[in-house]
Amino acid sequence: TACGGDAPSAGGTPTITMGIPGIPPVFVNLMAYVAEEKGYFTANGVKVTLRPLPTGADVGRAIQSRELDGGIVGTSGAVALRASGGSVVAVLGNENPSYLVASSDAAVKDCAALKGRTIAVDGVGAPKALSVGTMLASCGLTVKDVKLVNVGGPQSVDAMIAGQVDTAVLHPDELAAVQQSKETHEVVALAKVDPKSHYTMLVTREDELKDGGKRPAWVETVAALHKAITYINDPANADDVTAIAARMTKRSPEIAKVALGDYVKLGFWPTDIGLTRERVDKAIEDQVKAGNVPADKTPKYDQFVDATVFRDALAK
Amino acid sequence: MSLLDRLRDSSRPSRTSTAAPASGSASVDIDGVTMRFGDRNAAEDIHVDVRPGEIVSIVGPSGCGKTTLLRAVAGLISPAEGRVRVDGETVSTTPDGVAMVFQHFGLFPWKTAEANIAYPLRLRGLPREEIASRTRELIEMVGLSGFERSYPHQLSGGMQQRTGLARALAVRPRVLLMDEPFGALDAQTAEVLRFELLRMWEEHPITMLFVTHSIDEAVLFGDRVVVLKGRPGRVHEVIDVALPRPRDRAVAMSEEFVALRERVWSLVMSQDTHRTR
Amino acid sequence: MSLLDRLRDSSRPSRTSTAAPASGSASVDIDGVTMRFGDRNAAEDIHVDVRPGEIVSIVGPSGCGKTTLLRAVAGLISPAEGRVRVDGETVSTTPDGVAMVFQHFGLFPWKTAEANIAYPLRLRGLPREEIASRTRELIEMVGLSGFERSYPHQLSGGMQQRTGLARALAVRPRVLLMDEPFGALDAQTAEVLRFELLRMWEEHPITMLFVTHSIDEAVLFGDRVVVLKGRPGRVHEVIDVALPRPRDRAVAMSEEFVALRERVWSLVMSQDTHRTR
Amino acid sequence: MPSPSDPGSGVSGARLKGVAISLIGLLAGLLAWQVLGQRDPVLLATPVRSFESLAAMTRDGTLPGALADTGVLFLAGLAAAVVGGVGYGLVLSRSRRLRTSTQWLVFAVQSVPIVALAPLILAAFGFGFWAKVLVVFLSAVFPVLINTAEGARHTPVTLLEVARVHRSGEWALWRDVLLPHAMPYAMSGIRQGIAMAFVGTFIAEFFLEATGIGGLLLGASSRFDSATVLGLTVLVSVLAAMLMALGQVLERAFAPWREGSTE
Amino acid sequence: MRTTQGTTADPTTDPTAAVVSPAVSSGGPSRDVTGKLVAAAAVLLVWQVAGTAWLPDYLPTPLGVLGQAIPTLTSASFLGSVWETVSAVALGLLLGCVPGIVAGLLIGRVAWLRHLSTPYISGLYAMPMLAIVPMATIWFGYNDVTRVIVVALSAFLPCAVSTADGARALPGNLADVARVLNVPRRRFVTDFVLPSALPFAVAGVHVAVGRALVGAAAVEFLANLDGLGTFILTNARSFAQDQAFVGVTVLALLGVLARAGTERLVRRVAPWQHAGRE
């Protein structure tokens, strides 16, 4: 049944079902797979099941409908979910957005050249689609100046390779994949035009963290993820991590290796909680500005973020 | 063929009391009946008194309310005015002992000939063996042997109507209502069935109301012929048919028959309805 | 009603030459015809010789090939053996001057009565005014005035067949093929139309092949009655009908008529086919 | 298949009663929805909120725009299906050779669920307007084609013989017999085609490029906007019912001679 | 059935309607094997050429599909996916059709129930089931339950609508027969309503099978459930078109098989339906 929220089974190992957006999963969620493959979850005495779902929105809804205990959701989506009455709380974050607009058309050199182009994104209201607005704003354009087509996250790569679109919002690993078969270049990157934005968060429901909920299990889970991030960020483990990443994203190890370097350089997987108040507040504000969220329903940082889980995890 | 009397023979004391063996024939009294649909009359002030064992034919132009009248006698619809009595009792639902044969046969398409005929018997909860033996008799009587297991769509029109007839006779009716029973058959088949039915009737006369478009048929069957006219239909004239019985082919060749036929014909034709046919 | 002769009157020199005014009537010679579907014969070795202006009735059990034979005369299918000649010429496609009336009327449901009647004239490419005036005459002739604009489904069966008749007569046929033209009508309507058609024929006799299930009808119309038997059908007997013309109701009441009818009846019935009806 | 509609048998009083019962049923449903909808704002929404959301989208032009997008896609696909289906159906009816040799192919392709083809079409033809039209076309063409072919093929033999007895040419035969007879069949194919085209439109909007009502629905769903999702879902069902009714009207309008034979 | 008024030209019931026999003599090849072969060859050729020359990598090709057929059809994961879909569809059909037929009988015979349900049934009947998947995933989760529920709903509606039609329309004058025989209410249901509704119910199941497969595939696409739909989607998205097409073919075959099955069922339960006179 659609019910993952039951209390930890008496005596047995506590379980967590965690949703991961993207099919196959996106590179950015590498830490969950590393934690799984390296056995960190098991070592911490928690049984974590990773459930890939098509988009972050699906993960969010599955959390709200209690089918998942938690999962990774784009920050914008998490804000929208919270604003529309959902009870999600963030316990860990990835701050640095890795989105970039890439094009295989040599004529598209800079942001301004995007006017009137067709850009592939993941879906209406999904993170990539939302990020486009911010990137276009850096050169005074708006979403109305371009045509967005909804291809789905990882499929943007295939669409680029197949030549069905020449411009798309991609992750660095996706760009690397496209570049393997096609001359493609970065046009504008979100991290450069909007350094204060926030990217994704690991969320769960409020009731999970209450007494009698699964808070202890979440602490162990976050601790395991943190351990995985440390492992990833250590250059000594690059080959091992590359192999895991290639398996996870179903891409070649070469691409995974290039991408891994890029992400680590970007400081994508933070060693801290990754939920800086400034960035989260800005993400909330952006959502209000974009009209996705009514101002009066805006979540407040302190209700929205529970830093204590990470604190307790570090204390382990 | 010892048709209906074989049926009569088989009226040995039945073992169940649910099967009321309606024996003999009943009187039918159509007493000032007016039939109405919405605010339109379909038939007006019809008086017909049928004695037990009598055959009354009803002819009249299309739409004059013949079928409607028959349905009133069967208790399928109630008259707006007047009443129908069967054996003196006012009809509200179909009285026991009243059976009907339809122009388009009204068979269950999903039952074999046999099962169609057995249906009224099964409905009365007769014991299995009795149903089986009675059905066999009926099938033989109407000449359907060999076709027991056929579905209606596998039978010719004539055979379908034989099945319908057998089903109507299964309950040993005291009144038989016939609504153009041969109207859907081709001329030859109709002719054959006509004389077969007449012979059956001779062997076991029951009250019959016989609606038809065929003037030959009306005269051939009727002790009296009721001619309706107009829309809504009213009784135009009632003609006594003083032809001898049994009515066989010889009777149909007699001068009296031809004269009566002409008489009915001119009555029907005087109604100036043929233009709309 | 000065029916067909009004048509004749209207045979003033037509302005187009495409409309070949087939006048008078033609002979039909069915000469040793065997009809075959796949490897099954539908009719075998049929010989019938029809003189100009003669009416030949054809009766026989269902499925003996009556319709098939008529279709061969119309050139709709070719005989497997033998040949059909109309006025001495072997038939391959429908010869000019041959018209057909169908049991289920064969009207175009999407055309009004008027348009159905005008159809053959339009096919011949006559000028509009001529079509209009000729159609008007035909409508009057068959008594359909006032129903020109009705679709077939808005007409009674009798009126539908009048339309079919008018359409067949539109081309001034020399041979009229009739396949149970009254078979789908109720008995009264059929009776009315029968005598009307006979009267039209008296006024303008044309060759007619008349297929029917009704023995009355066969005797009433025919100069000869061809009785087919068996499946595949073969000619069982040909009976000369020496009744006076015009054939009106008085003729149908005569002793000779009744005797002839009985003769045909016994021939048809001797075929032991009624059991499968 | 006909939708459950009233037979029109009863007197107007009985019909009025039926309508009243239907209305009561609808109101009860709305009420239940309103009560249930207050339980969880993300998983459910109240009809009032749904209506407000639809109204807001109407005011800012999103909804009319989306309806127009969906409508254009629907009409383009349907038009292609009608032209292709009726045309080929008529040709099939006259060429026995073509029919026996290609009919099995038609049945084979017809049994492929178009949803399953959507990803392949996406990969092969992209997600542009014409790829979406292709999806709608494929969804709708088969009922039109098959009905037309059957209709023309089942022309009563008698009518063809009437034409032949009157020595009609092939062109006149089409004009006077085949086309008019096939028309109501084609229309009932088109009625089914309308329903299928509507489904196809949503397949296209869901799995190719997310535009129109389908796009709005997906967008609202990814914003966790249940009120809009529910409102749009109800709107879609109303549109669908209206299209079915329209199809039935069309079917009747094109065959005045097909009405029942009552006096 | 023909009325006494004469023939009406209802194309769906016209008893005189028959196959057009073209002017050509009737000796032509009725099976026309060569024609079929030529058509098949032509289609395959055009397809292969288009697939290789015009849109390489993006269109499945006959040869490619053939090459992928054996490995795909024998792979355990593919068979697992097929089983997932088939079992969900079977369960959904059961859960949809049985209540659908019962509901159809009630709707058909009980006037107030019919009026009560008409707005809902006609609203849902024509609605693309795709449109309710977003809502269904919220309510029932990203799991097998949603798939079964959507399949069941897809199956419920045609079964209910068709059965209701059948329950209301007694053939011929059977209603009169029932009343002349004073058939009690219970027996009227078992002897008249049920048999006459039966073929309609099976026709409803027939439609339901097609819709159920589509519904299952749609849910699998949108909720990423293991199954044939997801197999097609993931392969198509990774440009393994030939494999994807093997999946499409299997899905179509499942539909054909299921329909053939229901057709045989009709012949079994309603032998009177096949009015093959003569």
Ligand SMILES: Nc1ncnc2c1ncn2[C@@H]1O[C@H](COP(=O)(O)OP(=O)(O)OP(=O)(O)O)[C@@H](O)[C@H]1O
């Ligand atoms: N259920 C009904 N509702 C309304 N009007 C009806 C109904 N049944 C019959 N009528 C009307 O009542 C009149 C008489 O119909 P009925 O069927 O009794 O005529 P009929 O004499 O049997 O005609 P036919 O010879 O054509 O069978 C007709 O005008 C008909 O339209």
Ligand SMILES: Nc1ncnc2c1ncn2[C@@H]1O[C@H](COP(=O)(O)OP(=O)(O)OP(=O)(O)O)[C@@H](O)[C@H]1O
């Ligand atoms: N197109 C056809 N193909 C094959 N067999 C046919 C065809 N038309 C008629 N038959 C067969 O030919 C035989 C004669 O048929 P036909 O219709 O001529 O009989 P009929 O005498 O007119 O019968 P009815 O009195 O029932 O009208 C029948 O066995 C029939 O099944």
Ligand SMILES: [Mg+2]
């Ligand atoms: Mg009547």
Ligand SMILES: [Mg+2]
């Ligand atoms: Mg015949």
